[in-house]
Amino acid sequence: NIKKSPIMIAYGLFMIVLFLADIFGVDVEKSMWSNFERMEGFVGHIHFFAYFFVLTVMLRTLAEWQKMWKIFIAADILVLIVAYGQLLGAKGLFFANTFPKLGEWFSSRFAIHMSQNRLDSTIGNSAYFAIFCLMYIFIAALLWSQSKEPKKQWLYPLLIALNTIGLLYSGTRGTMIGLVVGAFITLGLMSWKEHGKIRKIFIGSLIVFSIFISSIFIFKNTPVIKSSPVLSRIASISPNDITGASRISMWKISYEAWLENPVLGYGQDNFSYIFARKFLPERMCNLEPWYERSHNVFFDWLVAAGALGLLTYLSLYGVTLWFMWKNNNGMPLSEKAILTGMLAGYFIHNFFVFDN
Numbered sequence: 001n002i003k004k005s006p007i008m009i010a011y012g013l014f015m016i017v018l019f020l021a022d023i024f025g026v027d028v029e030k031s032m033w034s035n036f037e038r039m040e041g042f043v044g045h046i047h048f049f050a051y052f053f054v055l056t057v058m059l060r061t062l063a064e065w066q067k068m069w070k071i072f073i074a075a076d077i078l079v080l081i082v083a084y085g086q087l088l089g090a091k092g093l094f095f096a097n098t099f100p101k102l103g104e105w106f107s108s109r110f111a112i113h114m115s116q117n118r119l120d121s122t123i124g125n126s127a128y129f130a131i132f133c134l135m136y137i138f139i140a141a142l143l144w145s146q147s148k149e150p151k152k153q154w155l156y157p158l159l160i161a162l163n164t165i166g167l168l169y170s171g172t173r174g175t176m177i178g179l180v181v182g183a184f185i186t187l188g189l190m191s192w193k194e195h196g197k198i199r200k201i202f203i204g205s206l207i208v209f210s211i212f213i214s215s216i217f218i219f220k221n222t223p224v225i226k227s228s229p230v231l232s233r234i235a236s237i238s239p240n241d242i243t244g245a246s247r248i249s250m251w252k253i254s255y256e257a258w259l260e261n262p263v264l265g266y267g268q269d270n271f272s273y274i275f276a277r278k279f280l281p282e283r284m285c286n287l288e289p290w291y292e293r294s295h296n297v298f299f300d301w302l303v304a305a306g307a308l309g310l311l312t313y314l315s316l317y318g319v320t321l322w323f324m325w326k327n328n329n330g331m332p333l334s335e336k337a338i339l340t341g342m343l344a345g346y347f348i349h350n351f352f353v354f355d356n
Contacts, residue, residue, distance in 0.1 A: 008056065010319040014312035015049055018042060018268070021305035025267015034269050038292075041268055066146065069139055073159065076136045080159075083121040083129065083166045085110030090117035090169075092229065117229050118171040128356045130172035131349050133163040134179050138342035141186075145334040171233045173243075174352030175345075180209065182345025189337040247295050247352060253278040254299035258306070265306035274303060297350035317343060 022031035022042045034041030059065050088095045089106030096103025112119065118126040137160050144156035167175060184206065191199035213234075219225055220235035238244055257274040258265065266273065272292045294300045301310040320343065323329075324336055 010315045017308045021264040022267045026270040031267035126170040130170040130175035133167040178345035178348035182341035186337045186341030254294040258302040293354040
């Protein structure tokens with residue numbers, strides 16, 4: 001019953017606001033159809049909404065959802081095989097440096113698309129591959145928690161480890177932060193409700209991680225940190241590096257543009273219109289020549305659909321979390337904690353890029 005589904009109602013309101021924003025936006029045709037690079041637009045969102053509706057109708061039991069997730073896991077394994085082929089052939093990394101001929105063999109068959117050593121697998125973009133891995137870390141954790149014999153389910157912890165390594169070698173710092181935040185939220189929620197071993201694991205992990213991250217920044221100029229693509233990427237996190245500067249510039253002009261059209265924004269796929277008007281030569285002369293997204297999903301929705309668009313988008317998170325935690329739906333604590341951690345990680349990732 002759609003009327004009794006808060007999530008469906010929230011999603012429906014988001015679609016209505018999006019339609020109005022696109023109809024009254026700068027370029028209606030572009031907002032409706034997008035382009036071949038992004039393939040989003042309102043037509044894309046119609047497909048997302050239809051897919052969501054079909055899932056709610058066709059998958060009625062936990063067993064049916066688990067079957068679908070396991071099929072997804074099979075796809076994840078195939079994507080990881082390509083990613084690890086890239087890892088073995090990546091220039092400057094241990095394997096290719098130690099075994100150059102083998103490294104060249106892997107490099108010729110598992111080419112990295114965007115750089116020399118940032119994994120992107122079949123997805124073609126390191127940031128997209130990173131959020132793919134983050135989702136599967138939590139999906140594998142969810143299936144592991146649902147297993148009746150978790151000690152025999154060796155595949156799920158293995159997938160968590162392999163996806164974590166894949167995410168780290170994607171070099172996508174926002175998603176790394178998202179994974180850490182999501183993992184600690186999951187452990188924190190479980191330790192808050194339960195005492196004993198899980199609380200000790202949470203506190204111990206927090207201490208070890210704090211020491212580890214502090215050490216990276218303290219020793220960021222040492223050869224050990226500089227020689228590691230993963231550690232050097234983490235150590236370079238700063239609002240003053242070229243990526244940080246570009247993000248801040250995009251957010252600034254997005255905010256200024258939203259103030260000019262605050263209710264429904266400019267319609268989807270019209271950020272290039274704003275970028276052309278509000279280009280900041282003193283800050284952006286050394287960046288990419290053009291941007292068509294804010295590189296922050298929240299500013300993206302402010303620009304594309306105004307305050308109403310952002311509020312209805314955020315309601316998808318809010319209603320989901322409320323439905324999961326406040327409603328007496330019989331979900332085990334571990335499942336609630338894992339799904340909440342996944343949403344938190346996704347939320348953090350989207351703070352630094354646009355939605356993929």
